[in-house]
Amino acid sequence: MSNTDPQHPGGAETPAAFQQEVEELERQSATAARLFDIRRIIGWLFVVYGIIVTAMGISPSDSDMEKSQDININLWTGLAMLALGLFFLIWQHLRPVVPPSAEELAAAADRPDVH
Amino acid sequence: MHYLAAEGLRLPTNGLDYLILALYFVVVLGIGFMARRSVKTSLDFFLSGRSLPAWITGLAFVAANLGATEILGMAANGAQYGVYTVHWYWIGAIPAMVFLGLVMMPFYYGSKVRSVPEFLLHRFGPSSHLLSSIIFAVSAVLIAGVNLYAMAIILEALLGWPQWVAIVISGLFVLVYITLGGLSSAIYNEVLQFFVILAALIPLTIVGLKRVGGWGGITDKLTASHGDNFLSAWGGTGIGSENPLGANWLTIVLGLGFVMSFGYWTTNFAEVQRALSAKNLSAAQRTPLIAAFPKILIPMVVVVPGLIALIMEPQIGKPGSGLDYNHAIPVLMRDLLPNGVLGIAVTGLLAAFMAGMAANISSFNVVFTNDIWRPYLKQGQTDEYYLRIGRVVTVIGVLIGMGTAVIASSFSNIMNYLQTLFSFFNVPLFVVFIIGMFWKRTTPAAGFWGLLAGTVAAMVNYFWFYKQGVIEIPSDQGANFVSSIVAFVVGAVVMFIVTMVTKPKPVEELAGLVYGTKSPGLEEPPAEGDDAWYRKPALLGWGAIILAAICYIPFSF
Numbered sequence: 001m002s003n004t005d006p007q008h009p010g011g012a013e014t015p016a017a018f019q020q021e022v023e024e025l026e027r028q029s030a031t032a033a034r035l036f037d038i039r040r041i042i043g044w045l046f047v048v049y050g051i052i053v054t055a056m057g058i059s060p061s062d063s064d065m066e067k068s069q070d071i072n073i074n075l076w077t078g079l080a081m082l083a084l085g086l087f088f089l090i091w092q093h094l095r096p097v098v099p100p101s102a103e104e105l106a107a108a109a110d111r112p113d114v115h
Numbered sequence: 116m117h118y119l120a121a122e123g124l125r126l127p128t129n130g131l132d133y134l135i136l137a138l139y140f141v142v143v144l145g146i147g148f149m150a151r152r153s154v155k156t157s158l159d160f161f162l163s164g165r166s167l168p169a170w171i172t173g174l175a176f177v178a179a180n181l182g183a184t185e186i187l188g189m190a191a192n193g194a195q196y197g198v199y200t201v202h203w204y205w206i207g208a209i210p211a212m213v214f215l216g217l218v219m220m221p222f223y224y225g226s227k228v229r230s231v232p233e234f235l236l237h238r239f240g241p242s243s244h245l246l247s248s249i250i251f252a253v254s255a256v257l258i259a260g261v262n263l264y265a266m267a268i269i270l271e272a273l274l275g276w277p278q279w280v281a282i283v284i285s286g287l288f289v290l291v292y293i294t295l296g297g298l299s300s301a302i303y304n305e306v307l308q309f310f311v312i313l314a315a316l317i318p319l320t321i322v323g324l325k326r327v328g329g330w331g332g333i334t335d336k337l338t339a340s341h342g343d344n345f346l347s348a349w350g351g352t353g354i355g356s357e358n359p360l361g362a363n364w365l366t367i368v369l370g371l372g373f374v375m376s377f378g379y380w381t382t383n384f385a386e387v388q389r390a391l392s393a394k395n396l397s398a399a400q401r402t403p404l405i406a407a408f409p410k411i412l413i414p415m416v417v418v419v420p421g422l423i424a425l426i427m428e429p430q431i432g433k434p435g436s437g438l439d440y441n442h443a444i445p446v447l448m449r450d451l452l453p454n455g456v457l458g459i460a461v462t463g464l465l466a467a468f469m470a471g472m473a474a475n476i477s478s479f480n481v482v483f484t485n486d487i488w489r490p491y492l493k494q495g496q497t498d499e500y501y502l503r504i505g506r507v508v509t510v511i512g513v514l515i516g517m518g519t520a521v522i523a524s525s526f527s528n529i530m531n532y533l534q535t536l537f538s539f540f541n542v543p544l545f546v547v548f549i550i551g552m553f554w555k556r557t558t559p560a561a562g563f564w565g566l567l568a569g570t571v572a573a574m575v576n577y578f579w580f581y582k583q584g585v586i587e588i589p590s591d592q593g594a595n596f597v598s599s600i601v602a603f604v605v606g607a608v609v610m611f612i613v614t615m616v617t618k619p620k621p622v623e624e625l626a627g628l629v630y631g632t633k634s635p636g637l638e639e640p641p642a643e644g645d646d647a648w649y650r651k652p653a654l655l656g657w658g659a660i661i662l663a664a665i666c667y668i669p670f671s672f
Contacts, residue, residue, distance in 0.1 A: 015226065015237040015624070022158065022165075022227040025498065029164030030155035031299060032394070038146075038171065038303045042310060045142050049314070049459065052135060056455030064453035069325040074455040077318045081459075084310065 037097055043088035050082025123437055124272040126449050132458030139311070139462045143292055143469070146303050150296025157502040160297035161481040162229055162392045167299075169398035169650075171306055173405025176389040178305035180410075181312060182471020183464050184265050186417055191440035193414075193421020194431055196592075197337070197345035198670050199352075199360045200418045206372035208410050209663040211380035212403040213656040219381055220390060222552055224399040226627045229391070230478075231384040231544075232486045238551045238628045239562030240620075241490070246566060248486040250540050251384060255479035256512050259472045260519025266468035267520060273445055273461065282520045285465070289473050290513040293480075294506050298392055301470075301477040305389075308466040309409075315456075315463030316416035319444070322451045323423035333419075336426050348670040361590025370596025374603040378541035382548055385478040397645040400652040407659035411666060420447050472516065480508045535577065535595075542599045543569025546606035553630045554614075555622060561613040569606025576601045 057075025065072065154160050192200040228234045232251060236244035263286060267278035292300045327333055337345050344350035344358060351358040354365060362370070380386060380403070390402035424443035427450065430436035431443065438446065448460050484505045489496075493504075547565050551557050580586045581594040588594045626632045648654065 015626075015628070018233070018237070019227045022229065025156045025158035026165055028156050029159050029166060031153045031159045031164030032166035033153075034155075035153035035163070035166075035299055036149050038306055041142060041146060041303070042307055045138070045307070046310065046314075048138065049135060052131065053455045053459065056131065056453070060453065067453050068322050068451060068456075071322055071325055073318050073322055074453060077314065077456050077459065080317075081314055084314075 037092055039088045039092040043085045043092060046081045046085030046088065048085075050078050050080075050085055052078070053081060054078030124442060124445050124449060125275060126273045126445075126457060126461065127454070128274060128457060128461065129454045132454055132461060135458035136462045136465065139466060140288060142307070143288055143304055143466075146307070147292030147295040147300045150292075150300040150303065153299055154295075154297050154502075157484075157498050157505060158229075159299070160502055160505050161485065162388070163297070163299045163302060165392060166394045167302065167392050167398075169393055169401040169405055171302060172389045172393045172398065172402040174309050174409075175302040175305040176386060176402050177406035177409050177413075178309040178312075178470055179385055179389060179474035180406075181309065181413070181467060182262060182474070183269070183467035184262055184471060186312070186316075186464075186467055187265075187269070187441045187444055189414070189417045190421035190424070190443040191432075193418035194425040194443045195421075195440045196359050197341065197422070198348055198418070199358070200421070201348055201414050201666070201670065202367055202371055204410060204414050205663040205666055206368065207376040208380060209407050209659055210372065211376040212407045212410065213659055214377065215381045215387070215390070216400045216403040216407075217652055217656045219548070219552065220400045220403075221396065222628060222630075223387060224391060224393070224396050225633075229485050230481050231382055231387050232482055234628070235547070235551075235562065236486070236490070238625070239547070239557075240559035242559070243547065243562040243566050244486065245491065246563065247540075247544060248482050252479055252483050252487060254540070255385065255475040255482070256515050257519055259475040259479070259512070259516035261523055262468060262472045262475070263516055263520035264523040266465070266472075267524070269441075269445065269464070269468075272442075273448075273464075278524060279521070282517055285469050285472070286513055286517040286520075289469055289476060290510060293473055293477055293513075294509045297505070298388070298477050298481075301473045302389065302392065304466075304473060305470045308463070308470040311459065312463040312467050313416070315460035316420070316444075318456050319447050319452060319460060320416045320419055320423075323420055323427075323447050326451065327423050327426045333422050333426065337422060340429070346670070348667055357589070359590075361588060361593030362596050366593060366596040366600070370600045374542050374545065374599040375596065377549075378543075378545035378599065382541055382544040384482060385474045388478050388481065395645070397650065397652070401650065401655060404652060404655040404659060407656075408662070411659065411663050417444075420444055423447060476509060476512050476516065479512045480505050483508045483512070539573035539577065539598065539602060540570055542573060542602040543567075543606040546603055546610065550607065550610050551629070555625060555629050555631075556619050557610060557614050558617040558619045560617040561610040564613045565606045565610035568609035569602040572605035573598045573602035 053074050055078070057072050057078050060072055060074060064074070068074075153164075156164070158164050189200060189203060192203070223231075223234060226234065226237065228237065232244055232248040235247055263282050264278075266285060267276075267281040270276045270281040271278050292304065296303075324330065324333075327336065334346055349364060352360070352362070352364040352367060354363040356363070360367075386403075390399045393399040393402050421440075421443045424431055424446050428436070428438060428446055431438045431446070432440040444464075448457060452460055484501055488504055488508070489501060543566050546569055547562050550565070551562060577594055577598040581588050581598070588597055622632075
């Protein structure tokens with residue numbers, strides 16, 4: 001453990017030692033097990049945005065229609081956003097993230113905790 | 116004078132638009148708080164525990180590049196240079212993204228490095244590692260600051276917010292969600308931002324096209340006012356002929372398409388980091404490949420609005436009009452979008468600014484903690500310690516970025532210079548990577564000197580030969596292309612010469628770092644389902660290249 005080894009700063013850590021450390025951290029990582037599913041957030045936000053924007057497009061004022069070149073852009077954008085939001089919610093419902101299997105959890109529990 | 120211009124761009128926002136914006140801020144913070152419980156180790160904080168699926172990292176990869184400065188800048192290029200702007204996408208991004216996925220990713224991901232500089236440490240050693248880490252860390256924070264400043268100017272013009280309000284609010288939001296959730300919350304917010312910005316740009320483009328009479332209307336009007344070449348990708352790019360870009364087909368292909376774009380896409384850690392957070396090698400390879408497909412289509416909603424703005428406001432970019440080219444998209448927002456969609460557009464723009472800053476900060480904290488603090492300042496501490504340092508560094512990074520933004524408001528020219536300066540660093544870095552990955556004999560000393568010589572050569576070319584008028588290049592863009600070619604050639608030559616006179620690393624230390632070698636024990640079995648045809652990296656990669664080539668056809672003859 002020579003800290004002065006010019007080839008490997010960080011306590012003579014060779015590439016192999018770095019890789020071992022990353023593998024160990026990967027095993028302890030909590031992201032896969034605990035990170036929530038972003039599809040739910042995108043889905044709900046776009047549903048809410050879709051409802052707001054569609055509502056704006058239900059009876060557009062003349063000046064708004066003139067501004068958007070006679071396209072009811074709020075209505076179409078709102079409906080499209082609503083559809084995208086529902087798509088994400090349905091996708092998440094049909095293909096939920098698979099939680100770690102029982103064996104994987106058991107294997108994780110068996111490992112001695114280094115902390 | 117500037118003030119008047121700003122008044123002219125004011126958007127007619129109402130309470131509902133602000134409600135849309137406020138909802139977004141709430142969700143952004145919510146993501147940060149919810150991601151917090153997934154952060155247990157430093158790897159969770161810095162690389163999401165290397166566990167994300169490819170579609171998320173792929174969209175984050177493209178979104179990290181789709182910051183607001185990029186969107187406004189490319190629309191500005193569309194208004195200034197016309198269809199030439201597509202080169203930044205189809206030749207200036209796609210081949211490099213595919214190369215990263217197919218050729219370089221096995222080395223990056225397979226060697227389990229946590230950052231781009233860490234790869235240099237293993238392949239070459241500490242001198243090039245430290246040099247590239249410091250330059251990356253400094254430039255990431257400054258670019259984050261410049262990004263904040265750009266946002267402050269635009270928000271002042273569009274919404275009337277004082278500059279400091281915009282800087283403080285968005286800076287603090289970025290600070291909170293990255294400090295809490297690390298890369299996971301940065302990436303999740305990028306995915307969200309990707310969809311919101313599209314929900315803003317697509318309606319803008321549709322209404323704009325109707326206003327100017329469709330693509331036919333654009334062609335007729337701009338051909339009449341700007342000539343045929345303005346709507347062609349290659350017309351007028353013969354060597355020696357004049358065009359607004361100030362570049363010819365050779366500097367476009369070599370300078371932009373090869374060295375500049377490969378330098379940016381394959382070695383810029385803010386991008387590569389997204390791929391390194393993927394859950395396995397296949398997902399890491401697919402990250403830039405999945406990103407390539409939206410990247411091919413983005414000019415339709417960015418460059419086209421630039422052209423539309425030029426028709427609606429023919430004076431844009433001319434002195435005295437009060438509008439510069441960067442205002443192309445804001446002008447369309449002001450003139451075409453009713454309340455409702457307007458709120459989405461403002462939210463998308465703000466989200467894109469915050470994501471652009473967050474991408475820089477979330478890569479900065481990795482490089483500072485893992486590549487500077489840990490190896491050279493404070494070795495051998497526990498993982499909790501480095502996780503805590505990562506969080507502290509995030510706070511400091513954002514605060515420096517906010518400070519930079521405030522300084523930039525009084526020295527904006529200096530900031531432009533700094534940005535140009537740092538842009539010269541990616542190309543030599545790419546030279547060092549590409550030679551280091553494919554030539555076992557290349558020595559540690561060659562890595563360091565190649566990096567330094569290439570960087571200096573690009574600066575000499577740009578600041579001395581071009582700026583002092585020693586050689587004749589018609590525009591800054593053209594000069595950038597030439598500078599990067601110079602950097603590439605000088606870096607490569609220096610590496611070759613130094614390699615010849617210095618001692619290479621022993622071959623056994625290069626396992627998994629050089630083409631034709633494999634790290635011991637890295638044979639991962641492919642994950643279930645990854646052998647489906649639509650998940651084959653080669654198919655995705657070549658598909659993207661072919662699609663980009665097809666996109667050129669209508670603009671080439």
